[in-house]
Amino acid sequence: MAEYDERTSIPGLIKGLLDDARDLIREEIQLARAEIREEVAGLRTVAIAFGVAAVVGLLGGMLLAIALGGALAYALKWPSWAGYGVMAVIFLGAGWGLCLFARERMRVIRAIPNTTETMKENIAWMQNKSAPR
Numbered sequence: 522m523a524e525y526d527e528r529t530s531i532p533g534l535i536k537g538l539l540d541d542a543r544d545l546i547r548e549e550i551q552l553a554r555a556e557i558r559e560e561v562a563g564l565r566t567v568a569i570a571f572g573v574a575a576v577v578g579l580l581g582g583m584l585l586a587i588a589l590g591g592a593l594a595y596a597l598k599w600p601s602w603a604g605y606g607v608m609a610v611i612f613l614g615a616g617w618g619l620c621l622f623a624r625e626r627m628r629v630i631r632a633i634p635n636t637t638e639t640m641k642e643n644i645a646w647m648q649n650k651s652a653p654r
Contacts, residue, residue, distance in 0.1 A: 545643065553636040563630045570623035580617030586612055 586608035592605025 549636060549640060549643075552639065556634070556636055560630055563626075567623055567627045568629070570626060571620065574616055574619035574623060577619060578612065581612055582634070 573600070586605055590603070590605035591601060591607040593607055594601045597604070
């Protein structure tokens, strides 16, 4: 930030003000970029969790439900469709649980919190300085 004294001219003050504003904007942009990089890493975890939930729900549901549903129906002397239905409900519950896990992980992620906070502080400071005295 530039230093000013009583002998600084008006054009010099305006130039200094514009330089300070430019520096502030550059620093805010750098902060936003850093925060976005951090948030992308968190989003990767959420995307992987959703992907795993989908794969587990589809493959596991199809293959295991067929095998275990048939075995359950045979063991309890039920019709085949009843055994398959019980297994489908179990695997749908497991898929739902994985989706809830991924949703909770997504709630933890906040978009550029430090940049938002410093922008609020900067605006409040500028309003305080520009208020008539």
